[in-house]
Amino acid sequence: MSLMNRKQEVQARVAAACERSGRKEEDVHIIAVTKYVSLETTNSVLDEGLLHIGENRWQDVKPKWEALHERGTWHFIGHLQTNKVKDVIGKFAYIHSLDRMSLAKELDRQAGALGMKVKCLLQVNVSGEESKYGVAPDQFFELAAEVSKLQHLHITGLMTMAPYEMEADATRPVFRGLRELRDELNERKIFSYPISELSMGMSGDFEVAIEEGATWVRLGTVLVGKEL
Numbered sequence: 001m002s003l004m005n006r007k008q009e010v011q012a013r014v015a016a017a018c019e020r021s022g023r024k025e026e027d028v029h030i031i032a033v034t035k036y037v038s039l040e041t042t043n044s045v046l047d048e049g050l051l052h053i054g055e056n057r058w059q060d061v062k063p064k065w066e067a068l069h070e071r072g073t074w075h076f077i078g079h080l081q082t083n084k085v086k087d088v089i090g091k092f093a094y095i096h097s098l099d100r101m102s103l104a105k106e107l108d109r110q111a112g113a114l115g116m117k118v119k120c121l122l123q124v125n126v127s128g129e130e131s132k133y134g135v136a137p138d139q140f141f142e143l144a145a146e147v148s149k150l151q152h153l154h155i156t157g158l159m160t161m162a163p164y165e166m167e168a169d170a171t172r173p174v175f176r177g178l179r180e181l182r183d184e185l186n187e188r189k190i191f192s193y194p195i196s197e198l199s200m201g202m203s204g205d206f207e208v209a210i211e212e213g214a215t216w217v218r219l220g221t222v223l224v225g226k227e228l
C-alpha cells in the first residue's frame with residue numbers, strides 16, 4: 001500500500017473514532033513516527049503533508065533531522081538520558097518523555113542557557129509495567145509540583161504507552177487513567193496554566209486512545225510502515 005493510501009486509511013479511522021466518541025477531528029493530531037524508515041521515506045512523509053515527525057533516538061534521527069528539520073515539527077518521543085539533553089535541546093519542539101526530576105532540571109538548565117523555553121509532556125507509567133519508563137501515578141503530582149517551579153519548561157500535556165502485547169480494548173483503562181490524571185492536575189491548579197495535551201495511542205491502539213481523549217497519536221507501522 002502506498003503512503004498516500006495508508007494516510008487516507010488512518011485518517012478515516014481517526015475520523016471514525018472521533019465520531020464514535022463525539023470529538024472533533026481537529027482536536028486529534030497525528031505524529032508520524034519515522035524511526036523504522038529511511039531518510040528518503042521520511043522525506044516522502046513530509047511531502048505527504050504529515051508535518052509532525054516523531055523519533056526516539058538522537059543517533060538514528062540525526063541525519064534525518066539535519067537534512068529535513070526545516071520542513072516539519074520534531075517530537076522527541078523516546079527515553080531521554082540526561083547526558084543526551086544537549087543533543088536534542090533546541091531541535092525538537094516537544095519532548096514527550098519527561099519522567100523524572102533530574103531530567104527536568106537538566107532540560108531547564110540548558111533551555112535557560114539558550115534563553116528559551118522547552119515544551120515537554122510528562123510521561124506516566126499508567127500501566128505499571130516494569131519495562132516502561134514514566135513516573136508512577138502515585139508519584140505523579142509530586143513530580144508535577146516540582147517541575148512547575150522550573151522557569152524554562154512549559155508543560156503542554158501528559159504522555160503514556162500501553163503495553164504492546166495488550167489487546168486494543170484492554171488498553172482503555174490505561175488511556176482513561178492518563179486523562180484522569182490530566183484533569184486532576186488542572187483541578188489542583190499545580191501549573192499556572194491549563195494542561196491540555198494527551199499523547200497516547202500507537203499503531204495497535206490509537207482508536208481506543210482517541211475515544212479516551214488523545215490529542216496526539218504517535219503512529220509508526222500503520223502509517224509510515226517499517227523498513228529498517
Ligand SMILES: *Cc1c(COP(=O)(O)O)cnc(C)c1O
Pocket residue numbers: 033035056077078161202203204218219220221222
Ligand atoms: C515506536 C514508537 C511509537 C510508534 O509505534 P508503532 O506501534 O509502530 O505505531 C509510538 N510511540 C513511541 C514512544 C514509540 O517509541
